[in-house]
Amino acid sequence: MTQWSGYLGLILQGALVTIELTLMGSVLALIMAFLAGMGRVSRFFIIRALATTYIEFFRGTSIFVQLFWAYFVLPFAGLSLTPLQAGVLALGLNVGAYAAEVVRGAILSVGREQYEACTALNLGRWQGMRHVILPQALLVMLPTFGNNAIELLKATSVVSLISLADLTFQAQVVRSQTGSTLMPFLSVLVIYFALALIISWGIRTLERRMARGLDGVRV
Amino acid sequence: MEWDWNFVWEIMPTLIQGVKITILATVLGSVLAAIVGLGIALARRSENRIVARSVGWFAEFIRGTPLLVQLYFIFYVLPDIGILLPPLVAGVIGLGLHYGTYTAEVYRAGIDNVPRGQWEAAKACNLGGRHTWTHIILPQAIPPMIPALANYFIAMFKETPLLSAITVLELMNQAKSVANTYYRYIEPMTLVGAFFLVISLCSVVLLRWLEHRYGRIER
Numbered sequence: 001m002t003q004w005s006g007y008l009g010l011i012l013q014g015a016l017v018t019i020e021l022t023l024m025g026s027v028l029a030l031i032m033a034f035l036a037g038m039g040r041v042s043r044f045f046i047i048r049a050l051a052t053t054y055i056e057f058f059r060g061t062s063i064f065v066q067l068f069w070a071y072f073v074l075p076f077a078g079l080s081l082t083p084l085q086a087g088v089l090a091l092g093l094n095v096g097a098y099a100a101e102v103v104r105g106a107i108l109s110v111g112r113e114q115y116e117a118c119t120a121l122n123l124g125r126w127q128g129m130r131h132v133i134l135p136q137a138l139l140v141m142l143p144t145f146g147n148n149a150i151e152l153l154k155a156t157s158v159v160s161l162i163s164l165a166d167l168t169f170q171a172q173v174v175r176s177q178t179g180s181t182l183m184p185f186l187s188v189l190v191i192y193f194a195l196a197l198i199i200s201w202g203i204r205t206l207e208r209r210m211a212r213g214l215d216g217v218r219v
Numbered sequence: 220m221e222w223d224w225n226f227v228w229e230i231m232p233t234l235i236q237g238v239k240i241t242i243l244a245t246v247l248g249s250v251l252a253a254i255v256g257l258g259i260a261l262a263r264r265s266e267n268r269i270v271a272r273s274v275g276w277f278a279e280f281i282r283g284t285p286l287l288v289q290l291y292f293i294f295y296v297l298p299d300i301g302i303l304l305p306p307l308v309a310g311v312i313g314l315g316l317h318y319g320t321y322t323a324e325v326y327r328a329g330i331d332n333v334p335r336g337q338w339e340a341a342k343a344c345n346l347g348g349r350h351t352w353t354h355i356i357l358p359q360a361i362p363p364m365i366p367a368l369a370n371y372f373i374a375m376f377k378e379t380p381l382l383s384a385i386t387v388l389e390l391m392n393q394a395k396s397v398a399n400t401y402y403r404y405i406e407p408m409t410l411v412g413a414f415f416l417v418i419s420l421c422s423v424v425l426l427r428w429l430e431h432r433y434g435r436i437e438r
Contacts, residue, residue, distance in 0.1 A: 056420065056423075057416065059419070060377075060415060060416040060419040060420055061377065061412050061415040061416050061419070062377040062378055062380055062381075062415065064378075064380040064381055064391065065380055065391065065408070065411055065412050065415055066412070068391075068395075068408055069408050069409070069412055072398070072404040072408055073404050073405050073408050073409065076404065076405050150283065153285075154283075154284065154285040154286070155285070156285075157285035157286075157287040157288055158285075158287060158381070160287070161287075161384060167288075168285065168287060168288055168291070171288070171291070172291070175295060181295040181296045181299050182296050182299065185288060185291055185292045185295065185296055186292075186296075188288055189280075189284045189288055189289070189292065192283065192284040192285060192288065193280055193283045193284050196283035196284070197283065
Protein backbone atom coordinates (compact mmCIF):
# COMPACT_ATOMS: atom_id res chain seq x y z
CA MET A 1 0.00 0.00 0.00
CA THR A 2 2.88 2.37 0.82
CA GLN A 3 4.21 1.55 -2.61
CA TRP A 4 1.06 2.70 -4.28
CA SER A 5 1.10 5.98 -2.41
CA GLY A 6 4.67 6.54 -3.60
CA TYR A 7 3.65 5.96 -7.19
CA LEU A 8 0.61 8.14 -6.72
CA GLY A 9 2.97 10.89 -5.56
CA LEU A 10 4.87 10.49 -8.82
CA ILE A 11 1.67 10.83 -10.81
CA LEU A 12 0.64 13.92 -8.84
CA GLN A 13 4.02 15.48 -9.62
CA GLY A 14 3.23 14.84 -13.26
CA ALA A 15 -0.15 16.50 -12.77
CA LEU A 16 1.62 19.65 -11.56
CA VAL A 17 3.74 19.75 -14.73
CA THR A 18 0.62 19.25 -16.85
CA ILE A 19 -1.17 22.09 -15.04
CA GLU A 20 1.87 24.35 -15.40
CA LEU A 21 2.08 23.61 -19.13
CA THR A 22 -1.65 24.17 -19.59
CA LEU A 23 -1.53 27.55 -17.85
CA MET A 24 1.55 28.83 -19.67
CA GLY A 25 0.33 27.47 -22.99
CA SER A 26 -3.07 29.11 -22.48
CA VAL A 27 -1.49 32.50 -21.79
CA LEU A 28 0.57 32.31 -24.98
CA ALA A 29 -2.44 31.00 -26.91
CA LEU A 30 -4.59 33.88 -25.66
CA ILE A 31 -2.01 36.46 -26.73
CA MET A 32 -1.59 34.86 -30.16
CA ALA A 33 -5.36 34.51 -30.56
CA PHE A 34 -5.97 38.22 -30.06
CA LEU A 35 -2.99 39.27 -32.17
CA ALA A 36 -3.90 37.01 -35.08
CA GLY A 37 -7.67 37.27 -34.69
CA MET A 38 -7.62 41.05 -34.76
CA GLY A 39 -4.95 40.91 -37.45
CA ARG A 40 -7.40 39.04 -39.67
CA VAL A 41 -9.89 41.89 -39.52
CA SER A 42 -7.20 44.52 -40.02
CA ARG A 43 -7.42 47.25 -42.65
CA PHE A 44 -3.92 46.52 -43.89
CA PHE A 45 -3.38 43.73 -46.39
CA ILE A 46 0.08 42.82 -45.04
CA ILE A 47 -1.22 42.26 -41.51
CA ARG A 48 -4.17 40.23 -42.81
CA ALA A 49 -1.86 38.09 -44.94
CA LEU A 50 0.54 37.51 -42.03
CA ALA A 51 -2.26 36.51 -39.68
CA THR A 52 -3.83 34.19 -42.26
CA THR A 53 -0.50 32.51 -42.96
CA TYR A 54 0.11 31.95 -39.26
CA ILE A 55 -3.35 30.50 -38.72
CA GLU A 56 -3.31 28.21 -41.78
CA PHE A 57 0.20 27.01 -41.03
CA PHE A 58 -0.47 26.05 -37.43
CA ARG A 59 -3.89 24.59 -38.10
CA GLY A 60 -2.59 22.65 -41.09
CA THR A 61 -0.13 20.50 -39.16
CA SER A 62 -0.72 18.72 -35.91
CA ILE A 63 0.66 19.75 -32.54
CA PHE A 64 2.80 16.61 -32.51
CA VAL A 65 4.64 17.48 -35.72
CA GLN A 66 5.11 21.09 -34.59
CA LEU A 67 6.48 19.99 -31.23
CA PHE A 68 9.00 17.63 -32.79
CA TRP A 69 9.97 20.27 -35.27
CA ALA A 70 10.51 22.84 -32.50
CA TYR A 71 12.46 20.39 -30.38
CA PHE A 72 14.58 18.59 -32.97
CA VAL A 73 14.94 20.94 -35.94
CA LEU A 74 15.25 24.37 -34.32
CA PRO A 75 18.51 23.40 -32.53
CA PHE A 76 20.09 22.99 -35.98
CA ALA A 77 19.06 26.56 -36.74
CA GLY A 78 20.91 27.60 -33.59
CA LEU A 79 17.88 27.86 -31.34
CA SER A 80 18.02 25.27 -28.58
CA LEU A 81 14.88 24.98 -26.49
CA THR A 82 14.34 23.03 -23.30
CA PRO A 83 11.47 20.53 -23.50
CA LEU A 84 9.32 22.88 -21.41
CA GLN A 85 10.01 25.85 -23.69
CA ALA A 86 9.37 23.81 -26.82
CA GLY A 87 6.16 22.45 -25.27
CA VAL A 88 4.78 25.85 -24.29
CA LEU A 89 5.76 27.33 -27.66
CA ALA A 90 4.16 24.58 -29.73
CA LEU A 91 1.02 24.34 -27.59
CA GLY A 92 0.52 28.10 -27.40
CA LEU A 93 1.08 28.73 -31.10
CA ASN A 94 -1.06 25.77 -32.16
CA VAL A 95 -4.07 26.44 -29.96
CA GLY A 96 -3.63 30.19 -30.51
CA ALA A 97 -4.25 29.62 -34.22
CA TYR A 98 -7.55 27.86 -33.51
CA ALA A 99 -8.57 30.48 -30.96
CA ALA A 100 -7.70 33.28 -33.41
CA GLU A 101 -10.57 32.13 -35.62
CA VAL A 102 -12.83 32.33 -32.57
CA VAL A 103 -11.72 35.91 -31.91
CA ARG A 104 -12.32 36.83 -35.54
CA GLY A 105 -15.75 35.21 -35.59
CA ALA A 106 -16.78 36.93 -32.36
CA ILE A 107 -15.64 40.34 -33.57
CA LEU A 108 -17.57 39.87 -36.81
CA SER A 109 -20.63 38.70 -34.85
CA VAL A 110 -21.01 42.10 -33.21
CA GLY A 111 -23.78 43.89 -35.06
CA ARG A 112 -23.23 46.57 -37.70
CA GLU A 113 -25.15 49.11 -35.66
CA GLN A 114 -22.51 48.90 -32.91
CA TYR A 115 -19.83 49.91 -35.41
CA GLU A 116 -22.04 52.70 -36.69
CA ALA A 117 -22.61 53.86 -33.11
CA CYS A 118 -18.84 54.01 -32.64
CA THR A 119 -18.56 56.24 -35.68
CA ALA A 120 -21.46 58.37 -34.48
CA LEU A 121 -19.73 58.85 -31.12
CA ASN A 122 -16.57 59.85 -32.96
CA LEU A 123 -14.57 57.00 -31.47
CA GLY A 124 -11.40 56.04 -33.29
CA ARG A 125 -11.01 52.51 -34.65
CA TRP A 126 -8.92 51.42 -31.69
CA GLN A 127 -11.14 53.19 -29.12
CA GLY A 128 -14.26 51.64 -30.59
CA MET A 129 -12.65 48.19 -30.55
CA ARG A 130 -11.47 48.61 -26.96
CA HIS A 131 -14.61 50.07 -25.39
CA VAL A 132 -17.50 48.89 -27.54
CA ILE A 133 -16.73 45.88 -29.73
CA LEU A 134 -14.40 43.72 -27.61
CA PRO A 135 -16.44 43.83 -24.37
CA GLN A 136 -19.37 42.41 -26.31
CA ALA A 137 -17.32 40.01 -28.40
CA LEU A 138 -15.54 38.62 -25.32
CA LEU A 139 -18.74 37.06 -24.05
CA VAL A 140 -19.28 35.30 -27.38
CA MET A 141 -15.71 33.98 -27.39
CA LEU A 142 -15.71 32.64 -23.85
CA PRO A 143 -17.46 29.24 -24.27
CA THR A 144 -15.33 28.34 -27.29
CA PHE A 145 -12.20 29.47 -25.46
CA GLY A 146 -13.16 26.95 -22.79
CA ASN A 147 -13.21 24.19 -25.41
CA ASN A 148 -9.86 25.40 -26.74
CA ALA A 149 -8.39 25.28 -23.25
CA ILE A 150 -9.56 21.68 -22.86
CA GLU A 151 -8.03 20.82 -26.25
CA LEU A 152 -4.80 22.38 -25.01
CA LEU A 153 -4.93 20.36 -21.80
CA LYS A 154 -5.36 17.18 -23.83
CA ALA A 155 -2.58 18.18 -26.21
CA THR A 156 -0.12 18.57 -23.31
CA SER A 157 0.08 14.77 -23.16
CA VAL A 158 2.17 14.89 -26.35
CA VAL A 159 5.08 16.59 -24.56
CA SER A 160 5.73 13.30 -22.76
CA LEU A 161 7.22 12.14 -26.07
CA ILE A 162 9.98 14.75 -25.82
CA SER A 163 10.78 13.51 -22.31
CA LEU A 164 9.01 16.17 -20.28
CA ALA A 165 7.78 14.55 -17.05
CA ASP A 166 4.07 15.31 -17.32
CA LEU A 167 1.13 13.07 -16.34
CA THR A 168 1.40 10.79 -19.36
CA PHE A 169 5.16 10.45 -18.92
CA GLN A 170 4.79 9.52 -15.24
CA ALA A 171 2.15 6.95 -16.14
CA GLN A 172 4.69 5.32 -18.46
CA VAL A 173 7.31 5.44 -15.69
CA VAL A 174 4.97 3.74 -13.24
CA ARG A 175 4.05 1.17 -15.88
CA SER A 176 7.67 0.28 -16.60
CA GLN A 177 8.57 0.14 -12.90
CA THR A 178 5.63 -1.86 -11.61
CA GLY A 179 4.48 -3.72 -14.68
CA SER A 180 0.98 -2.75 -13.67
CA THR A 181 -0.94 -1.13 -16.52
CA LEU A 182 -4.49 -0.49 -15.37
CA MET A 183 -3.66 1.58 -12.27
CA PRO A 184 -1.37 4.20 -13.84
CA PHE A 185 -3.34 4.73 -17.05
CA LEU A 186 -6.77 4.74 -15.46
CA SER A 187 -5.74 7.17 -12.72
CA VAL A 188 -4.10 9.45 -15.29
CA LEU A 189 -7.25 9.40 -17.44
CA VAL A 190 -9.35 10.29 -14.41
CA ILE A 191 -7.02 13.18 -13.50
CA TYR A 192 -7.17 14.56 -17.05
CA PHE A 193 -10.94 14.34 -16.99
CA ALA A 194 -11.11 16.07 -13.60
CA LEU A 195 -8.90 18.89 -14.91
CA ALA A 196 -11.14 19.23 -17.98
CA LEU A 197 -14.21 19.45 -15.74
CA ILE A 198 -12.51 22.15 -13.67
CA ILE A 199 -11.77 24.16 -16.81
CA SER A 200 -15.33 23.96 -18.09
CA TRP A 201 -16.69 24.83 -14.64
CA GLY A 202 -14.32 27.81 -14.41
CA ILE A 203 -15.35 29.10 -17.83
CA ARG A 204 -19.03 28.76 -16.97
CA THR A 205 -18.51 30.73 -13.74
CA LEU A 206 -16.55 33.40 -15.60
CA GLU A 207 -19.28 33.61 -18.23
CA ARG A 208 -21.95 34.15 -15.60
CA ARG A 209 -19.91 36.89 -13.93
CA MET A 210 -19.23 38.65 -17.20
CA ALA A 211 -22.84 38.44 -18.32
CA ARG A 212 -23.90 40.13 -15.07
CA GLY A 213 -25.17 43.64 -15.74
CA LEU A 214 -25.69 42.78 -19.38
CA ASP A 215 -29.21 41.47 -18.78
CA GLY A 216 -31.54 42.53 -21.50
CA VAL A 217 -28.65 43.42 -23.74
CA ARG A 218 -27.98 41.12 -26.68
CA VAL A 219 -25.65 38.32 -25.63
CA MET B 220 23.36 22.16 -41.09
CA GLU B 221 22.20 22.64 -44.68
CA TRP B 222 19.19 21.26 -46.51
CA ASP B 223 20.35 18.32 -48.62
CA TRP B 224 18.20 17.32 -51.62
CA ASN B 225 20.11 14.08 -52.21
CA PHE B 226 19.24 12.97 -48.72
CA VAL B 227 15.61 13.89 -49.37
CA TRP B 228 15.44 11.56 -52.40
CA GLU B 229 17.24 8.86 -50.48
CA ILE B 230 14.68 8.79 -47.67
CA MET B 231 11.63 9.35 -49.86
CA PRO B 232 10.77 5.64 -50.40
CA THR B 233 10.79 5.03 -46.64
CA LEU B 234 8.55 8.02 -46.01
CA ILE B 235 6.12 6.89 -48.71
CA GLN B 236 5.85 3.55 -46.90
CA GLY B 237 4.79 5.59 -43.87
CA VAL B 238 2.32 7.66 -45.87
CA LYS B 239 0.52 4.47 -46.92
CA ILE B 240 0.04 3.40 -43.30
CA THR B 241 -1.02 6.94 -42.32
CA ILE B 242 -3.72 6.95 -45.00
CA LEU B 243 -4.83 3.42 -44.16
CA ALA B 244 -5.17 4.33 -40.47
CA THR B 245 -7.12 7.48 -41.35
CA VAL B 246 -9.55 5.67 -43.65
CA LEU B 247 -10.20 2.81 -41.22
CA GLY B 248 -10.41 5.22 -38.30
CA SER B 249 -12.92 7.39 -40.17
CA VAL B 250 -15.16 4.42 -40.97
CA LEU B 251 -15.06 3.32 -37.35
CA ALA B 252 -15.67 6.87 -36.06
CA ALA B 253 -18.66 7.23 -38.37
CA ILE B 254 -20.19 4.00 -37.04
CA VAL B 255 -19.31 4.59 -33.37
CA GLY B 256 -20.62 8.16 -33.57
CA LEU B 257 -23.95 7.00 -34.95
CA GLY B 258 -24.13 4.32 -32.25
CA ILE B 259 -23.46 6.83 -29.48
CA ALA B 260 -25.92 9.35 -30.91
CA LEU B 261 -28.66 6.72 -31.13
CA ALA B 262 -27.89 5.32 -27.66
CA ARG B 263 -28.13 8.80 -26.16
CA ARG B 264 -31.63 9.13 -27.57
CA SER B 265 -32.59 5.75 -26.17
CA GLU B 266 -35.84 5.40 -24.21
CA ASN B 267 -33.87 3.58 -21.54
CA ARG B 268 -32.63 6.34 -19.22
CA ILE B 269 -29.76 4.27 -17.80
CA VAL B 270 -28.36 3.44 -21.25
CA ALA B 271 -28.69 7.05 -22.43
CA ARG B 272 -27.04 8.46 -19.31
CA SER B 273 -24.15 6.02 -19.10
CA VAL B 274 -23.32 6.31 -22.80
CA GLY B 275 -23.47 10.09 -22.44
CA TRP B 276 -21.00 10.05 -19.55
CA PHE B 277 -18.73 7.59 -21.32
CA ALA B 278 -18.59 9.84 -24.40
CA GLU B 279 -17.98 12.88 -22.21
CA PHE B 280 -15.10 11.07 -20.50
CA ILE B 281 -13.48 10.04 -23.79
CA ARG B 282 -13.78 13.58 -25.12
CA GLY B 283 -12.22 15.06 -21.99
CA THR B 284 -9.09 12.90 -21.98
CA PRO B 285 -6.10 12.85 -24.35
CA LEU B 286 -6.05 10.51 -27.32
CA LEU B 287 -2.43 9.58 -26.55
CA VAL B 288 -3.32 8.19 -23.11
CA GLN B 289 -6.28 6.34 -24.61
CA LEU B 290 -3.97 4.75 -27.15
CA TYR B 291 -1.63 3.67 -24.36
CA PHE B 292 -4.61 2.30 -22.48
CA ILE B 293 -5.73 0.18 -25.44
CA PHE B 294 -2.20 -0.88 -26.27
CA TYR B 295 -0.96 -1.75 -22.78
CA VAL B 296 -3.99 -2.57 -20.63
CA LEU B 297 -6.02 -4.75 -22.99
CA PRO B 298 -3.26 -7.40 -23.43
CA ASP B 299 -3.33 -7.87 -19.63
CA ILE B 300 -6.91 -9.08 -19.83
CA GLY B 301 -6.09 -11.35 -22.75
CA ILE B 302 -6.88 -9.14 -25.76
CA LEU B 303 -3.74 -8.87 -27.85
CA LEU B 304 -4.07 -6.36 -30.67
CA PRO B 305 -1.57 -5.51 -33.40
CA PRO B 306 -0.45 -1.86 -33.05
CA LEU B 307 -2.32 -0.68 -36.15
CA VAL B 308 -5.59 -2.22 -34.97
CA ALA B 309 -5.15 -0.69 -31.51
CA GLY B 310 -4.46 2.66 -33.16
CA VAL B 311 -7.51 2.47 -35.42
CA ILE B 312 -9.73 1.55 -32.45
CA GLY B 313 -8.32 4.49 -30.48
CA LEU B 314 -8.84 6.95 -33.32
CA GLY B 315 -12.31 5.62 -34.10
CA LEU B 316 -13.46 5.70 -30.49
CA HIS B 317 -12.03 9.15 -29.76
CA TYR B 318 -13.39 10.81 -32.87
CA GLY B 319 -16.59 8.79 -32.61
CA THR B 320 -17.47 10.85 -29.55
CA TYR B 321 -17.02 14.00 -31.63
CA THR B 322 -18.98 12.74 -34.63
CA ALA B 323 -21.74 11.71 -32.20
CA GLU B 324 -22.36 15.41 -31.57
CA VAL B 325 -22.56 16.03 -35.31
CA TYR B 326 -25.12 13.24 -35.69
CA ARG B 327 -27.07 14.57 -32.72
CA ALA B 328 -27.28 18.05 -34.22
CA GLY B 329 -28.20 16.60 -37.62
CA ILE B 330 -30.95 14.41 -36.20
CA ASP B 331 -32.32 17.26 -34.10
CA ASN B 332 -32.47 19.37 -37.24
CA VAL B 333 -34.98 17.04 -38.93
CA PRO B 334 -38.31 18.82 -38.45
CA ARG B 335 -40.87 17.34 -36.05
CA GLY B 336 -43.34 17.03 -38.90
CA GLN B 337 -41.22 14.29 -40.46
CA TRP B 338 -41.51 12.16 -37.32
CA GLU B 339 -45.24 12.72 -37.22
CA ALA B 340 -45.58 11.93 -40.92
CA ALA B 341 -43.66 8.68 -40.40
CA LYS B 342 -46.04 7.77 -37.61
CA ALA B 343 -49.02 8.72 -39.76
CA CYS B 344 -47.73 6.41 -42.51
CA ASN B 345 -47.63 3.62 -39.93
CA LEU B 346 -43.85 3.12 -40.16
CA GLY B 347 -42.14 1.19 -37.36
CA GLY B 348 -39.15 2.50 -35.39
CA ARG B 349 -36.52 0.94 -37.62
CA HIS B 350 -38.16 2.03 -40.85
CA THR B 351 -38.65 5.56 -39.57
CA TRP B 352 -34.91 5.80 -38.94
CA THR B 353 -33.65 4.14 -42.12
CA HIS B 354 -36.14 5.59 -44.59
CA ILE B 355 -37.17 8.98 -43.19
CA ILE B 356 -34.84 10.44 -40.58
CA LEU B 357 -31.31 9.37 -41.52
CA PRO B 358 -31.60 10.08 -45.29
CA GLN B 359 -32.57 13.65 -44.43
CA ALA B 360 -30.24 14.08 -41.48
CA ILE B 361 -26.99 12.81 -43.01
CA PRO B 362 -26.33 15.01 -46.09
CA PRO B 363 -26.18 18.31 -44.11
CA MET B 364 -23.74 16.65 -41.68
CA ILE B 365 -21.22 15.66 -44.33
CA PRO B 366 -19.08 18.83 -44.17
CA ALA B 367 -18.84 18.67 -40.35
CA LEU B 368 -18.01 14.96 -40.46
CA ALA B 369 -15.33 15.57 -43.09
CA ASN B 370 -13.89 18.26 -40.84
CA TYR B 371 -13.39 15.73 -38.04
CA PHE B 372 -11.92 13.16 -40.41
CA ILE B 373 -9.34 15.74 -41.49
CA ALA B 374 -8.62 16.49 -37.84
CA MET B 375 -8.15 12.78 -37.28
CA PHE B 376 -5.76 12.59 -40.20
CA LYS B 377 -3.62 15.25 -38.56
CA GLU B 378 -3.61 13.30 -35.29
CA THR B 379 -2.36 10.05 -36.82
CA PRO B 380 1.29 10.85 -35.92
CA LEU B 381 0.29 9.98 -32.35
CA LEU B 382 0.10 6.35 -33.46
CA SER B 383 3.90 6.36 -33.64
CA ALA B 384 3.86 6.32 -29.83
CA ILE B 385 2.39 2.82 -29.91
CA THR B 386 4.91 1.64 -32.52
CA VAL B 387 2.72 1.88 -35.63
CA LEU B 388 5.11 2.47 -38.52
CA GLU B 389 3.26 5.44 -40.00
CA LEU B 390 4.81 8.54 -41.55
CA MET B 391 6.02 10.17 -38.32
CA ASN B 392 7.57 6.98 -37.02
CA GLN B 393 9.38 6.35 -40.31
CA ALA B 394 10.64 9.92 -40.25
CA LYS B 395 11.85 9.50 -36.68
CA SER B 396 13.65 6.27 -37.42
CA VAL B 397 15.30 7.78 -40.50
CA ALA B 398 16.28 10.82 -38.44
CA ASN B 399 17.75 8.68 -35.69
CA THR B 400 19.68 6.48 -38.11
CA TYR B 401 21.40 9.32 -39.96
CA TYR B 402 21.13 11.88 -37.17
CA ARG B 403 19.61 14.39 -39.59
CA TYR B 404 16.39 15.85 -38.32
CA ILE B 405 15.83 18.82 -40.65
CA GLU B 406 14.76 16.98 -43.80
CA PRO B 407 12.53 14.21 -42.40
CA MET B 408 10.71 16.43 -39.88
CA THR B 409 10.22 19.26 -42.35
CA LEU B 410 8.96 16.85 -45.02
CA VAL B 411 6.42 15.41 -42.57
CA GLY B 412 5.25 18.92 -41.69
CA ALA B 413 5.06 19.92 -45.36
CA PHE B 414 3.12 16.76 -46.22
CA PHE B 415 0.47 17.42 -43.59
CA LEU B 416 0.31 21.10 -44.49
CA VAL B 417 -0.20 20.40 -48.20
CA ILE B 418 -2.90 17.80 -47.54
CA SER B 419 -4.78 20.01 -45.12
CA LEU B 420 -4.60 23.02 -47.45
CA CYS B 421 -6.08 20.82 -50.19
CA SER B 422 -8.71 19.60 -47.77
CA VAL B 423 -9.81 23.20 -47.21
CA VAL B 424 -10.80 23.30 -50.88
CA LEU B 425 -12.56 19.94 -50.56
CA LEU B 426 -14.45 21.17 -47.50
CA ARG B 427 -15.63 24.31 -49.32
CA TRP B 428 -16.93 22.14 -52.11
CA LEU B 429 -18.67 19.77 -49.69
CA GLU B 430 -20.27 22.72 -47.92
CA HIS B 431 -21.45 24.07 -51.24
CA ARG B 432 -22.77 20.67 -52.30
CA TYR B 433 -24.37 19.44 -49.05
CA GLY B 434 -24.28 22.25 -46.56
CA ARG B 435 -27.48 23.98 -47.66
CA ILE B 436 -30.50 23.02 -45.68
CA GLU B 437 -33.43 22.70 -48.00
CA ARG B 438 -36.69 23.59 -46.44
